[in-house]
Amino acid sequence: MATIPNSIFTPTTAARFDKLATIYPVKRSALVPMLLYAQDEIGYVSDPVVAEIAQRLDLLELDVRNVLSYYSMLRTVPAGKYNVQVCTNISCMLRGGFELLDHCKHTLGIGHKETTPDGLFSLEEVECIGACCWAPAVQVNYDFHDDLTPEKMDAVLDSYRAREPK
Amino acid sequence: MADVTFIVDGKTLTAPAGTLLIEACKSHGIEIPAFCYYPGLSLQAACRMCVVRIEKQPKLATACTTTVAEGMNVTTESPEIAQARKATLQLLLGNHPLDCPVCDAGGECELQDMTFKYGAADSFYAEPKNHRDEQKWSPVVYFDRPRCILCYRCVRMCGEGMDIFALGVQNRGSSSVIAPNIPAQLSGVVENGTELAQLDCEQCGMCIDACPVGALTSGTYRYKTRPWEMNHTATVCTHCGDGCKTTLGVRSVSDGSEIVRGDNRDKSGMNGDFLCNKGRYAFDFANNIERLTSPLIRKDGKLTPVSWDEALTFAGNKLRDLRQDRGPNSIGVIGSNRTTNEENYLLQKFARTVIGTNNIDHHRTADFVTLATSLQGATGRFASQHDVEKSPAILLVGGDPTNQAPLTAWNIRTNVRHNNARIYIANHEGIKLRRQAKAFVQVAPFGYGAFIESLKADNDFAKSLHAEEQLVVVVGNELRGGELASLIKALPHAKFALLADYANSRGASDMGLLPDVLPGYQSLAGSTIANEYAAADTPGLDLLAMFDAAAAGNLSALYVVGSNPVKRYGIDAVTLKSTFLIVQDLFLTETAALADVVFPAANLYEKSGSVTNSYGDLQLVSKAADKAGTRSDFELIVRLAGHMGHDLKTLVPFGKGLRSDMGQSRGAQSGEADRHSVWMTANNLEPKTSPFDPFAILDEIQRLVPGYDKLLRLQLLSGNDQHISPSASGLVQITTSRKDLVLPSADTLFTSGSLTRYSPMLQDVQRHQSTEVADHLASAD
Amino acid sequence: MPTLVSHPDEVKVLSKRFGLGAADIDKYIELDGYKATQKAIAEGPEWIINTMKASGLRGRGGAGFPTGMKWSFVPKVSEKPKYILVNGDESEPGTCKDHLVFREDPHAVIEGTIIAGLAIGSKMGFIYLRGEYRYLLNIVEKAVADAYAKGFLGKNIFGNEGVDFDIITQTGAGAYEVGEESALMESLEGKRGIPRIKPPFPAVVGLYGGPTVINNAETIANAPHILLMGGEAFAKLGTERNGGTRLFGISGHVERPGVYELPMGYSLRKAIYDVAGGIKDGKQLKAVVPGGASCPILKADEIDIGLDFDQMAKAGTMLGSGGIVVLDETVSIVEFALRTIRFYQHESCGWCIPCREGTDWIKKTLTRFHAGGGTKKDIDNIQYIADNMMGRTFCPLGDAAAMPTLGFVKKFRSEFEDYLAGARPANPLIQIQPVGEPEHAGAH
Incomplete structure (x- = not known):
């Protein structure tokens, strides 16, 4: 497959996408992973991302939009650098998931699907993330943090703040 | 497949194995409700309305996905089933706006009908309905999102049916929504500060016809009237040569009755589901305020309204005097591609017997003379539109049906989808139908001759074509004359059809609007019809020769009916300065503007008669609308002949046939009158007491025009199409030196010759296509 | 981790x-x-x-x-x-x-x-x-x-x-x-x-x-x-027609939540009280969701059954995916039902009408009910909608939403009625949203 000229992705990601489009029996199978990996790099699925992925997979942009709007992890607007996803589904709820969510709202000063003014954190209430036996659990980007309390949550948030250059 | 026997509601039925239960029931008169099921499109099983009870199955089953099987025992109505359907409706209505009083679909809405049937009127939700604003996707397609019940018919119609894929489903769950292919943030169209999503497509409006509710509405019809306030007339579309039925909804206005809607939801014609943009919306030229509604005579250099009597007397006297003074061959007649067969026949008869000249022609858009003469002596070699829908193999040489003959394109796609038809395409452009093609040959510009040569050679394309036993060849208007003849010769077993441009381009040729052949492509000398006419046996002037003669001062008069040659052929106004010009048309066209007398004419939607599509399929045209101040071309030709002092009984054979009791018009037996008259008309027995009755001339056409002699009046009157093949023998022999005057109109999906500029809809859509969605066109194909 | x-x-x-x-x-x-x-x-x-x-x-x-x-x-x-x-x-x-x-x-x-x-x-x-x-x-x-x-x-x-x-x-x-x-x-x-x-x-x-x-x-x-x-x-490790062992995830109000590999047919009671260490903080058991959210809830007196497909089916519920969620006496079933249906409403693909609209209306109704705006008719309506989703949807998600809902309103109807009468959980898990405010999840 010919590589895409003027790709909006980094060379590494572009090369990964070149390969991804070739491994499946049908090229289109690369669509969902590609969207997710593109979001990882760009921060969200922007219009140029849609256009390039459509081009890479010989799809209409509409096809790409139909698919991307189906999956709840994919977003078309930017989120914070660290997207805090608090599970409030049944197992987490029973062990304080909502308390944790409210705590995050107050600590970060933002609501569901909002981003802090400095762009560092965004907050999202999410459905079950598959950490029920270690509830309540939170995912920050792809990292799991489990068996949390509001105090532990503060430490988690601090650990991300600490990653930032002073 | 073999038939299976099964039981539905206690009745024993049979149907071929593999038939969908919902279809098998329908063909036995058992209606199973469904929203998402649509015949011919892929199955969804989404609406859950067609649930039925099948013995030995644990759950209710969907009739739209179940195929009938031997011994199957089905219940389609029971309290359990009714409750299931009722509950589904209750859930739907929970979020439905229930704005039926203002909804376009009110009265013809499947959701209304289902609710009425299953009584799901109780409302037990206290919460607000999910609301979304209405969207304008294009000048002709609006989407009222809350009304949408997500049956996905529009999505499939656009993708599977039209091969455009401009509509998608986005989001999920109760947020799911149908979305067009240009999202708001990329459309660049802002209205009241809001960006608007736009539809980049062929603007066919098929999504609107498919919509079971009022979610998709038409820009030309919305909020104009209620369905029951219209009369509905199924007639043939005027815009291209495919011959689609369009059902026109008309209502009374102060100056007649105007068309407010066109659609084909009743699937009344050979087009089944299909209608294109023009068939659906481009009736609006008929309501244009620039319509001519009074005869005009040039007085002191200016066209001035006069009475009918003054205009006809003036024109008739003038024509009679010029014929006497300068001879019949100093007069020319130009006919139309959009007038009926009866009018075309009458016009050439007028030229040949009233004036006495063969100077008659029309704007030819395909070379039907070569087609007829090349296939002379063969039987079954003229393809019908139905062949494109059903034939296992189709070769498309030249042309771009998607833009020029949209029904042909639809039929080709449907044939591929349903029957795996094999499509072969040879074209100088990579037309959209290439996506359906099994094989495609790129032809160099003007290289069709070489392509035809290659059919004799040893190559894969030629080999597969020659291996096809039932091949239909559809030929675009790039091919004519010798090239066309050699193509026909190269494929001696195939059926052929030519694509022409307007509703009756084929009829104009068949009816002899040609200087060198009589109706039915009969010779000017020696044929039955020539003998009956007793007219000149030398060929007349063709269209261009008439203007040459005019320029040389040799054309004393020119009578133009429903044609705009001045614009089409780029004729200089000075050319006609010494010619007496009579024009009858809808509008003051470039040609009419030069006329000495102008007659305001009715259009195809305002008259009765018949037309023949490009394929030779003859259909009835029914009068739908009416415009005060206009008259049909038929009446105008007859009246002009009358004012020339011609004996009308020799022009139109009226007053013949039996006179008969027309039956009771009131009381219990009153329906008898209609049935009686239909039978009589079908048997050529109705009185035809008026010289303006087109059916009087149809009698003569049937008597004299080979091919048309086989038509069945009852079929015609029933609205069925009939395939006409020119006579097997006795046609004119064309010579290689014959001039080729075919000038394709090069119309697109959004133009229709001179009518284009009088259709505000076409203007709007052209603007939409060229500006609002222009950037996206490239990616659509 | x-x-x-x-x-x-x-x-x-x-x-x-x-x-x-x-x-x-x-x-x-x-x-x-x-x-x-x-x-x-x-x-x-x-x-x-x-x-x-x-x-x-x-x-x-x-x-x-x-x-x-x-x-x-x-x-x-x-x-x-x-x-x-x-x-x-x-x-x-x-x-x-x-x-x-x-x-x-x-x-x-x-x-x-x-x-x-x-x-x-x-x-x-x-x-x-x-x-x-x-x-x-x-x-x-x-x-x-x-x-x-x-x-x-x-x-x-x-x-x-x-x-x-x-x-x-x-x-x-x-x-x-x-x-x-x-x-x-x-x-x-x-x-x-x-x-x-x-x-x-x-x-x-x-x-x-x-x-x-x-x-x-x-x-x-x-x-x-x-x-x-x-x-x-392998077969011998389990019960008849339920061979082997399986991983059971025990979560919620237990002392030692976690994933345990138990033989098929193992007692649900023992799984909760022995394996997972019993109810957290010495509270009483109220109910168990035995196999993931879609399985109808079991009351405290219904847990003396073996964890295999057939015994669960007999008890009117399912073994499902082996996710045992334990609820102690403090849990309000109204809250639990609301959170459960919010999930299914959010996850319904939207393809078929009964699931798309049914989950949405149950969620809307329960949200209002939970906020204090409920009526007795709402309980009937929820049951009516769920009844009419059962077996009617395009895929099993509709059943997965309807089954637990029916379990809640049938087995715990009195709790819904008490809720109407003003009884509220001592420690509400979900903050009551004023009606008309944007909701938590589901704003997909």
Whole structure:
């Protein structure tokens, strides 16, 4: 497959996408992973991302939009650098998931699907993330943090703040 | 497949194995409700309305996905089933706006009908309905999102049916929504500060016809009237040569009755589901305020309204005097591609017997003379539109049906989808139908001759074509004359059809609007019809020769009916300065503007008669609308002949046939009158007491025009199409030196010759296509 | 990181390598890894399928379909390639067992996939993980790469001429519905996760139109163990028609939540009170959701049953995906029902009317009810809607939403009525949203 000229992705990601489009029996199978990996790099699925992925997979942009709007992890607007996803589904709820969510709202000063003014954190209430036996659990980007309390949550948030250059 | 026997509601039925239960029931008169099921499109099983009870199955089953099987025992109505359907409706209505009083679909809405049937009127939700604003996707397609019940018919119609894929489903769950292919943030169209999503497509409006509710509405019809306030007339579309039925909804206005809607939801014609943009919306030229509604005579250099009597007397006297003074061959007649067969026949008869000249022609858009003469002596070699829908193999040489003959394109796609038809395409452009093609040959510009040569050679394309036993060849208007003849010769077993441009381009040729052949492509000398006419046996002037003669001062008069040659052929106004010009048309066209007398004419939607599509399929045209101040071309030709002092009984054979009791018009037996008259008309027995009755001339056409002699009046009157093949023998022999005057109109999906500029809809859509969605066109194909 | 737990009643078959670092391929080989595959190559497809049938293994994803039988349905000869699809889109609330399988023993999944491929004559398998499991995807991808490097995947695996098998790993992007097998295939084909019309079933027309076996990750990871220990030996660990052991995730109000491997048919009461250490903080048990959120709730006096598919069905509920969620006496069923239906409303794919609209209206009604604006009629309406969703939807998600809802309103109707009368939980878990305010989740 010919590589895409003027790709909006980094060379590494572009090369990964070149390969991804070739491994499946049908090229289109690369669509969902590609969207997710593109979001990882760009921060969200922007219009140029849609256009390039459509081009890479010989799809209409509409096809790409139909698919991307189906999956709840994919977003078309930017989120914070660290997207805090608090599970409030049944197992987490029973062990304080909502308390944790409210705590995050107050600590970060933002609501569901909002981003802090400095762009560092965004907050999202999410459905079950598959950490029920270690509830309540939170995912920050792809990292799991489990068996949390509001105090532990503060430490988690601090650990991300600490990653930032002073 | 073999038939299976099964039981539905206690009745024993049979149907071929593999038939969908919902279809098998329908063909036995058992209606199973469904929203998402649509015949011919892929199955969804989404609406859950067609649930039925099948013995030995644990759950209710969907009739739209179940195929009938031997011994199957089905219940389609029971309290359990009714409750299931009722509950589904209750859930739907929970979020439905229930704005039926203002909804376009009110009265013809499947959701209304289902609710009425299953009584799901109780409302037990206290919460607000999910609301979304209405969207304008294009000048002709609006989407009222809350009304949408997500049956996905529009999505499939656009993708599977039209091969455009401009509509998608986005989001999920109760947020799911149908979305067009240009999202708001990329459309660049802002209205009241809001960006608007736009539809980049062929603007066919098929999504609107498919919509079971009022979610998709038409820009030309919305909020104009209620369905029951219209009369509905199924007639043939005027815009291209495919011959689609369009059902026109008309209502009374102060100056007649105007068309407010066109659609084909009743699937009344050979087009089944299909209608294109023009068939659906481009009736609006008929309501244009620039319509001519009074005869005009040039007085002191200016066209001035006069009475009918003054205009006809003036024109008739003038024509009679010029014929006497300068001879019949100093007069020319130009006919139309959009007038009926009866009018075309009458016009050439007028030229040949009233004036006495063969100077008659029309704007030819395909070379039907070569087609007829090349296939002379063969039987079954003229393809019908139905062949494109059903034939296992189709070769498309030249042309771009998607833009020029949209029904042909639809039929080709449907044939591929349903029957795996094999499509072969040879074209100088990579037309959209290439996506359906099994094989495609790129032809160099003007290289069709070489392509035809290659059919004799040893190559894969030629080999597969020659291996096809039932091949239909559809030929675009790039091919004519010798090239066309050699193509026909190269494929001696195939059926052929030519694509022409307007509703009756084929009829104009068949009816002899040609200087060198009589109706039915009969010779000017020696044929039955020539003998009956007793007219000149030398060929007349063709269209261009008439203007040459005019320029040389040799054309004393020119009578133009429903044609705009001045614009089409780029004729200089000075050319006609010494010619007496009579024009009858809808509008003051470039040609009419030069006329000495102008007659305001009715259009195809305002008259009765018949037309023949490009394929030779003859259909009835029914009068739908009416415009005060206009008259049909038929009446105008007859009246002009009358004012020339011609004996009308020799022009139109009226007053013949039996006179008969027309039956009771009131009381219990009153329906008898209609049935009686239909039978009589079908048997050529109705009185035809008026010289303006087109059916009087149809009698003569049937008597004299080979091919048309086989038509069945009852079929015609029933609205069925009939395939006409020119006579097997006795046609004119064309010579290689014959001039080729075919000038394709090069119309697109959004133009229709001179009518284009009088259709505000076409203007709007052209603007939409060229500006609002222009950037996206490239990616659509 | 999720902690591993242990209990003497456990019978460790699948989990025997947990905590031993078996994600490392050399460690895995040391722990009898990839022996089953070599045995499978030697013995052939018929032996594999017979062994699987004898094991009594039933699908661990929730439906409990016998695995050996599923494999045997695939046509021997097929024009189109056959595929193995491993369902690791673990999304049923209360369920996190596959999470551990991928983390602790990814090679068992790979081995199981190869074995399934050998059984049906497939040369390609896909391991699909939910998008949230990115770190697990990384582990599985590394394991796959290591297996390729050792010649366990690719051409001529284990040096056997003509025996080829490839594995592609795949990630989802957030959709519960994709856990349904045909929706999973759609997602893997790059489409919206809408289920397909059945028949045809995947064993005949599946991925890319080819015959496809779709198994839950836990199910497939059992295959190598079964081939090594023998079908009968595995079957004997469980009860009749419910062979072997399975991973039960016990969560909610218990002292020692965690994933435990227990024999099929193990007592639910013992699982809660012995294995998981009983109700947290010495409170009383109120109810149990026995197999993930979609399984109808059991009251405290209904837990003296064995954890297998048939006993659960008899009790009017399901074993589901083995996610046991325990509720103590403080939990308001109104709150629990609201959170449950919010999930299904959020995850309904929207394809069919009863599920799309039904989950939405139950959620709307319950939200108002929970906020204090309810009426007695609402309880009837909720039951009416759920009744009319049951068995009427396009795929099992509609039932999955309706069944627990019916359980709540039927078994705990008095609690709904008391709620109307003003009784509120002492410690509300969900903050009451003023009506008309934007809601928490579901604003997709």
